[in-house]
Amino acid sequence: MIERHPGVLVWRLPEPLLAISSGPHGGGLGVRHWALNATVPKDYARTDPGVHVAEIAADLGLRGPGTGLLTAVDVRDVVVETDGGVRSWVTTGIGAHPTWAAGPPAEWLPEVGTINAVCVLPVRLADAALVNAVATVAEAKAQALGEAGVPGTGTVTDAVVLLCPADGPVEPYGGPRSVIGSALARTVHRAVHTGISLERAGTGTGVVTSNARPTTMPGDGDDRRWP
Incomplete structure (x- = not known):
């Protein structure tokens, strides 16, 4: 499903999927034929990121409606996690200045840092469940x-794309204790943890990690361990 091009990750979907996206191009709720996550310079100054994504898509021959994200993170450092049929690709860049969601008004823009997540779900979620699942991603990321000691809940440019089948039996819930939502939360949680480690170590370029390390969630017993 995923293609790796210089500076760009592409999900050229074999069949259109229902998406909910906060991306600058193709954001909102609707059927999408492709998704992408592209690296931009740390001094990126374009004021039309949606147009920029469309240009990248055209250069790659992507057709039909799609959605795209931009990041200053090298997308070769994407971390891939799977759980319960959910697959998540996350690029994590905190930068020097993470932000609190409920912090005081900012008088300046923090240094570049972005956490982008593209997640594919195995079943159709109701529209309300997709909205709930976006919140689940944010909670797992936070x-x-x-847990990693980062003084913030994210960055000012974090974005998410969730993709699921457009048809089929509808799952009504996407919260962190639902079947799909809990698997989604675990994949994002693990991927962000690993991404933070890559950024701190400065050794991530070119590394794609899938279920890289055992993870026990706080409060879980020995019977709740994920590869």
């Missing part, structure tokens, strides 16, 4: 950041 949990990973807190």
Whole structure:
């Protein structure tokens, strides 16, 4: 499903999927034929990121409606996690200045840092469940950041794309204790943890990690361990 091009990760979908996206191009809720996550320079200054994504898509021959994200992270450092039929690809860049969601008004823009997540779900989620699942991603990300000692809940440019079948039996829930939502939360949590480690070590370029390390969630017993 995923293609790796210089500076770009592409999901050229074999069949259109229902998406909910906060991306600058193709954001919102609707059927999408492709998704992408592209690296931009740390001094990126374009004021039309949606147009930029469309240009990248055209250069790659992507057709039909799609959605795209941009990041200053080298997308070769994507971390891939799977759980319960959910697959998540996350690029993590905290930069020097993470931000609190409920912090005071900012008088300046923090240094570049972005956490982008593209997640494919195995079943159709109801529209409301997709909205709930976006919140689940944010909660899992914030949990990973807190456990890693990061003083913030994310960055000002974090984005998410969730993709699921457009048809089939509808799953009504996407929260962190639902079947799909819990698997989604675990994949994002693990991926962000690993991404933080790559950024801190400065050794991530070119590394793609899939279920890289055993993870026990706080409060879980020995019977709740994921590869």
